[in-house]
Amino acid sequence: MRDVAGSRTNGALTGGAIRIRGARVHNLRSVDVDIPRNKLVVITGVSGSGKSSLAFDTLLAEGQRQYIDSLSVYARQFFQQRERPDVDRIDGLQPAVAVDQSQGSHSPRSTVGTITEVHDYLRLLFARAGSMACPECDQPITQQSSSEIEQAVAALPVDSRAMLLAPLIHGRKGKHAEVIETARKAGFVRLRIDGLAYPIEDVPELTAQKLHDIEAVVDRIVIREGIDTRLAESVRLAIKHGDGVVRIVYQTPEAKAAAATSGANGAAAYNAQSGWEERLFNTRYACPDCKVGVAEVEPRTFSFNSPYGACPGCDGMGVVEAFDPELVVPDLSKSLAEGAVAPWRSATDAGRKKRFDIVEPLLTSLKVTIDTPLADWPRGGVQKLLTGDGKSFAGVLLHLEEERLATKKDDARGKLDAFRDAIRCPDCEGTRLRPEGRACRIADQRIFDVGAMPISEATQWFAGLVDGAAFEADRLPIAEPLVREIHRRLAFLDKAGVGYLTLERSADTLSGGELQRVRLATGVGSGLVGVMYLLDEPSIGLHPRDNDRLLDAIRDLRRQGNTVIVVEHDEEVIRAADWVIDIGPGAGARGGYLVAEGTPTDIAACAESVTGRYLSGAERIATPTERRITTRLNGKAVATCPEPTLALRGATLHNLRGDDFELPLGKLVCVSGVSGSGKTSLVVGTLARALARKLSGAGAKPGPHTALEGVEHLDRFVEIDQSPIGRSPRSNAATYTGVFDEVRKLLAKTKLSRQRGYKPSRFSFNVQGGRCDECQGQGQRKIEMNFLPDLYVTCDACRGARFNRATLAVRYKGLTVADLLTRPLEEVLPLFTETPAIHAPLEALVAVGLGYLSLGQPANTLSGGEAQRVKLAAELGGSSKGGVPARTLYLLDEPTTGLHADDVRRLLGVLGRLVDAGATVLVIEHHLDVMRVADWIIDLGPDGGAGGGRIVAAGTPEHVAAKGTGPTSEWLGRALGG
Structure with a gap:
C-alpha cells in the first residue's frame, strides 16, 4: 500500500x-x-x-x-x-x-430490447420459427394456389384494368443494375419501380443509398370474358419470376371515372389517388377466409425502426401527439360556460361566443345548455362533445386540430399544445408494428407480448422453450440456438437487478444506474x-x-x-x-x-x-439523537402522518396500486424501496407533475390519481435533478447562480474601470469589447487535423486568459477577471465577505462540497451529481440572501449519486439547513445513511415490478425498521444498530 x-x-x-x-x-x-x-x-x-x-x-x-x-x-x-x-x-x-x-443519444426508439440486442434475436426467431396468422381475422395462414389467384383476379368488376406484377426487389438499397438486366433478358418490356411504371429501355439510374421496390410487369389486361387462358399463363409466369408472390394493381371503371373527374388520372399514376388499388397474393401465405395474401415475414417485419415493420400511423413510436381528452375536459363538474373545456378558458368573450356557436347543434340535440354541468349531460354526451355525433357536429377535438393547423403564431400554437399529449396509437394500440408483425406467434405469444413481460417473467418463459417443444420439427434447428442465446441474455439482466424492467421500456426513461446495468448484459453476452x-x-x-x-x-x-x-x-x-x-x-x-x-x-x-x-468505522455519519418528528411505535406498518401534510390519493401509474401517499411538510422525507417498486412512478411521474400543474397551471400530464390534497400549504415546487446546468462551454456555475453578474459589477466599480468608462459587460467573455478577439473568449483555438484528432491549443493572444490586455489591467483585490474565473471557489470565497450577493452563493457551493470547482469551469464538464449540487447551492444561496424557502417543496432523485461518504455527510447538512429554514425536502434514495438521518420514510414494495407498487411502511426510521414488512426494514435495522 x-x-x-x-x-x-x-x-x-x-x-x-x-x-x-x-x-x-x-x-x-x-x-x-x-x-x-x-x-x-x-x-x-x-x-x-x-x-x-x-x-x-x-x-x-x-x-x-x-x-x-x-x-x-x-x-x-x-x-x-x-x-x-x-x-x-x-x-x-x-x-x-x-x-x-x-x-448517450438514446431516443424513444431505443428500448431495453434494442440496447441489449435481445430484440434483434427476437426478430430473427419470430421470422424464422413463428406461426403466421391473418392480420384481419387472426386465422392461421395457409398456402394459396395459382387457381385461387386466377379466380380472385377474374372476380374483379368487368372492364376493370389490371396489371400483374412479379416482385423482384422489395425495400433494398442499391442500383440493382443486374436485376434490371436479368428482367430484360427474361423478355419483360416494362418495370414498375417505386410505384412508377417505365419501359425497360427508359428505366432511370437508381440511387444506391435509397430503398427501392422493383416489379416486373408480366401482363396488362382488361377483365372480360374469354381471358381465362391468358390470365392463367400470366399468373403462372408471375409466380415463377416473383418467387411465389404476385401483386395485382387494378382500377375499376367507377374508380377510373372518379379519377378522371378529379384530374388525378395518369398513365404512370398507379396509386390510390388515381383510383388504383393493390392486392398481394402469395402461394406460401394466404388467409383461407379473407383470401388475402401476406408477404413472407422477414426480421425487419418485426422492427419498429424500419418502414417495413413500423406502424404507419405512429411511425413505429407506439404513441401519437394529439389533444388529450382528459386535458381538454379537466373538470366534469363544471359547465361549458365555466370553462370545463380547457382551451376555451383563455378565449376573449367574442372568441368564446364564436367557439360555443360551433357546439350549438350538439347542445340542442342533447337538450342541454352551456350552463349545464357536463356531469349532468345525457350518457355519452361528453364523448359526443369530444369526438362528434357523426352528423352535424364534428367534435371539439377535431375542431382543435384544425385550429392548431391554421394557427401561424407560435404563442397561440403553444397555448393549444398545452392540451396535447402523447397518447397510445389507435392503429397499432401501442405495439409499434404493422399488422403483419402483430399476427405472428410463438407458443401463443406475439413479439410485443414478450416485450411487455417483465424480464424476470420473460426469462422463465424462454426457459420453457429451451426443450424446443413449441416449434415444428423443421424449425427446431433454427429456433434452438436463438432461444438459448435470448435466455442467456435475459437471465443476466435478471441477475443484474433489472428483472422488473420490460424489453419494450424506452431507453430514455431509464436511470443512469439502470442503463448501465442493461449495457452490462451486452458486455457479458459478447463473450x-x-x-x-x-x-x-x-x-x-x-x-x-x-x-x-x-x-x-x-x-x-x-x-x-x-x-x-x-x-x-x-x-x-x-x-x-x-x-x-x-x-x-x-x-x-x-x-x-x-x-x-x-x-x-x-x-x-x-x-x-x-x-x-x-x-x-473511525468516521461515520451520525444518527440524529433527536428528530423533527416523534412517532410512538404502534402495531401498524404505516404510522399516522403529522400535520400539515401533502396527500396524493389513488395513484395507479404503471405498477402503483392506489395507496394513499401522505407527505409531512417541513421535514426531510425519504421515499425508499427496491428497484422497480414504483418510487419514480409515484413521486416523479405522478406527484411532481400534479403539483407542478396545480401551482403553475402547466406541465406534463401526471399519472392517474384520484386527488391531490394540501397544495394550499405550498407556494413553490422545485425539482432539483441531475440534468446539465448548460450544454455550452460558456455556461458555468458562476453564470448559473448569477454570481458572475455580481462579480462583473464589482470589477466595473473599480477605480481604473471608472476612469476608462468600463461597464459590467466589458468583463463578459460572451460580448465583444473586453474578450479576446482571437479566440472569441474561449481561451483556446481548435485546429482541425484531418484524420488525426482535432488539436486544441492555447490562444497565443491571451494565453488562455479569455480577455484582452486592457480588460486584464483591471484588478479586484489584486486579481484579474481571469484569475477570479480560474481559482477554486474555496480560495476566492474570502475575497467577497463584504458582498453578500456573491458570498452567499459561493458559500453554498462550498457547503455542498464543490469548493474545488473554479468559477469558470465549463458546465459541460460537470457530472450529473455536480450539476445537481450546483442547483441545490443556488437554492441555498438564494435563501441566504433573504429569500426564505419556507412553503417550498424540493424534490431530489438520488442526490448521493457520485458522492463519497464524506460528501454525503456534507449534503445531509445542506438539506438540513433547507428544512430548518422551513422548506420540505423530498428525496428518492436507497442510501442507508440518508435513510438514517431522514425525519420520515415512506417505503414502497415489497418487491419490484408486479410485486411492488404498495406503501409497505411509513414513519420515522426507527418505526420503519421495527414495523416495516419490506427489505428496507431489515437493512435499515442493521444501519440503526438493531
Missing part, C-alpha cells in the same frame, strides 16, 4: 498488471500506479479527487486511442479521434470497454476475454438488497478472464474488491494523489485515507 508520500507497505503485486506512470490528466499529480489484471479493482476517493480522470480520461482514452491508431487512415475518419492523455507511459493495457452512466471493462458507479439506483446480485454479475465478467475496474463509493462494492485504489486526499487542487492501494483491509488500516476511516 502506498500513501501520499509513495511508500509501499504491502508485497509486490503478483501476476500481470497495467502500469501507469506519470498520469497528469486534469488534477492528477503525476500518479504512478499498478492495476492488477483479471481482477475486480475499485477506484475510490472523495468527489472531485481524480477517480474518473484516472479511469476514464486516462485508461479508457488511451485504450481507445491505441485501438483507433491501429486502423487504416481511411477507417480512422469514421471515428471520433481521441487525444493522447497526458501520461508518461502505460504498459500492459488491454482493449477497453466503458459502461458509464451517460444517457469477450482479456478485455478491460470500466464501470462508473454501477450500484446507482440499487437497493442494498440487490447489491449481491450486481456483484455476482460483475464477477461473471472477471471469471471470463477480464479486468473489471469500477469507480465506486458503495461500501459493499469496495469490500468485495480484489484491489482498491484510493485517490485524494481531497478534491480539485487538494486531490489527484495516490493515497493508498491494496486490499480493502489495507485501505481500512490507512490513517491518511478518508475512505479507509469510513471503512474502519
Whole structure:
C-alpha cells in the first residue's frame, strides 16, 4: 500500500498488471500506479479527487486511442479521434470497454430490447420459427394456389384494368443494375419501380443509398370474358419470376371515372389517388377466409425502426401527439360556460361566443345548455362533445386540430399544445408494428407480448422453450440456438437487478444506474476475454438488497478472464474488491494523489485515507439523537402522518396500486424501496407533475390519481435533478447562480474601470469589447487535423486568459477577471465577505462540497451529481440572501449519486439547513445513511415490478425498521444498530 508520500507497505503485486506512470490528466499529480489484471479493482476517493480522470480520461482514452491508431487512415475518419492523455507511459493495457452512466443519444426508439440486442434475436426467431396468422381475422395462414389467384383476379368488376406484377426487389438499397438486366433478358418490356411504371429501355439510374421496390410487369389486361387462358399463363409466369408472390394493381371503371373527374388520372399514376388499388397474393401465405395474401415475414417485419415493420400511423413510436381528452375536459363538474373545456378558458368573450356557436347543434340535440354541468349531460354526451355525433357536429377535438393547423403564431400554437399529449396509437394500440408483425406467434405469444413481460417473467418463459417443444420439427434447428442465446441474455439482466424492467421500456426513461446495468448484459453476452471493462458507479439506483446480485454479475465478467475496474463509493462494492485504489486526499487542487492501494483491509488500516476511516468505522455519519418528528411505535406498518401534510390519493401509474401517499411538510422525507417498486412512478411521474400543474397551471400530464390534497400549504415546487446546468462551454456555475453578474459589477466599480468608462459587460467573455478577439473568449483555438484528432491549443493572444490586455489591467483585490474565473471557489470565497450577493452563493457551493470547482469551469464538464449540487447551492444561496424557502417543496432523485461518504455527510447538512429554514425536502434514495438521518420514510414494495407498487411502511426510521414488512426494514435495522 502506498500513501501520499509513495511508500509501499504491502508485497509486490503478483501476476500481470497495467502500469501507469506519470498520469497528469486534469488534477492528477503525476500518479504512478499498478492495476492488477483479471481482477475486480475499485477506484475510490472523495468527489472531485481524480477517480474518473484516472479511469476514464486516462485508461479508457488511451485504450481507445491505441485501438483507433491501429486502423487504416481511411477507417480512422469514421471515428471520433481521441487525444493522447497526458501520461508518461502505460504498459500492459488491454482493449477497453466503458459502461458509464451517460444517457448517450438514446431516443424513444431505443428500448431495453434494442440496447441489449435481445430484440434483434427476437426478430430473427419470430421470422424464422413463428406461426403466421391473418392480420384481419387472426386465422392461421395457409398456402394459396395459382387457381385461387386466377379466380380472385377474374372476380374483379368487368372492364376493370389490371396489371400483374412479379416482385423482384422489395425495400433494398442499391442500383440493382443486374436485376434490371436479368428482367430484360427474361423478355419483360416494362418495370414498375417505386410505384412508377417505365419501359425497360427508359428505366432511370437508381440511387444506391435509397430503398427501392422493383416489379416486373408480366401482363396488362382488361377483365372480360374469354381471358381465362391468358390470365392463367400470366399468373403462372408471375409466380415463377416473383418467387411465389404476385401483386395485382387494378382500377375499376367507377374508380377510373372518379379519377378522371378529379384530374388525378395518369398513365404512370398507379396509386390510390388515381383510383388504383393493390392486392398481394402469395402461394406460401394466404388467409383461407379473407383470401388475402401476406408477404413472407422477414426480421425487419418485426422492427419498429424500419418502414417495413413500423406502424404507419405512429411511425413505429407506439404513441401519437394529439389533444388529450382528459386535458381538454379537466373538470366534469363544471359547465361549458365555466370553462370545463380547457382551451376555451383563455378565449376573449367574442372568441368564446364564436367557439360555443360551433357546439350549438350538439347542445340542442342533447337538450342541454352551456350552463349545464357536463356531469349532468345525457350518457355519452361528453364523448359526443369530444369526438362528434357523426352528423352535424364534428367534435371539439377535431375542431382543435384544425385550429392548431391554421394557427401561424407560435404563442397561440403553444397555448393549444398545452392540451396535447402523447397518447397510445389507435392503429397499432401501442405495439409499434404493422399488422403483419402483430399476427405472428410463438407458443401463443406475439413479439410485443414478450416485450411487455417483465424480464424476470420473460426469462422463465424462454426457459420453457429451451426443450424446443413449441416449434415444428423443421424449425427446431433454427429456433434452438436463438432461444438459448435470448435466455442467456435475459437471465443476466435478471441477475443484474433489472428483472422488473420490460424489453419494450424506452431507453430514455431509464436511470443512469439502470442503463448501465442493461449495457452490462451486452458486455457479458459478447463473450469477450482479456478485455478491460470500466464501470462508473454501477450500484446507482440499487437497493442494498440487490447489491449481491450486481456483484455476482460483475464477477461473471472477471471469471471470463477480464479486468473489471469500477469507480465506486458503495461500501459493499469496495469490500468485495480484489484491489482498491484510493485517490485524494481531497478534491480539485487538494486531490489527484495516490493515497493508498491494496486490499480493502489495507485501505481500512490507512490513517491518511478518508475512505479507509469510513471503512474502519473511525468516521461515520451520525444518527440524529433527536428528530423533527416523534412517532410512538404502534402495531401498524404505516404510522399516522403529522400535520400539515401533502396527500396524493389513488395513484395507479404503471405498477402503483392506489395507496394513499401522505407527505409531512417541513421535514426531510425519504421515499425508499427496491428497484422497480414504483418510487419514480409515484413521486416523479405522478406527484411532481400534479403539483407542478396545480401551482403553475402547466406541465406534463401526471399519472392517474384520484386527488391531490394540501397544495394550499405550498407556494413553490422545485425539482432539483441531475440534468446539465448548460450544454455550452460558456455556461458555468458562476453564470448559473448569477454570481458572475455580481462579480462583473464589482470589477466595473473599480477605480481604473471608472476612469476608462468600463461597464459590467466589458468583463463578459460572451460580448465583444473586453474578450479576446482571437479566440472569441474561449481561451483556446481548435485546429482541425484531418484524420488525426482535432488539436486544441492555447490562444497565443491571451494565453488562455479569455480577455484582452486592457480588460486584464483591471484588478479586484489584486486579481484579474481571469484569475477570479480560474481559482477554486474555496480560495476566492474570502475575497467577497463584504458582498453578500456573491458570498452567499459561493458559500453554498462550498457547503455542498464543490469548493474545488473554479468559477469558470465549463458546465459541460460537470457530472450529473455536480450539476445537481450546483442547483441545490443556488437554492441555498438564494435563501441566504433573504429569500426564505419556507412553503417550498424540493424534490431530489438520488442526490448521493457520485458522492463519497464524506460528501454525503456534507449534503445531509445542506438539506438540513433547507428544512430548518422551513422548506420540505423530498428525496428518492436507497442510501442507508440518508435513510438514517431522514425525519420520515415512506417505503414502497415489497418487491419490484408486479410485486411492488404498495406503501409497505411509513414513519420515522426507527418505526420503519421495527414495523416495516419490506427489505428496507431489515437493512435499515442493521444501519440503526438493531
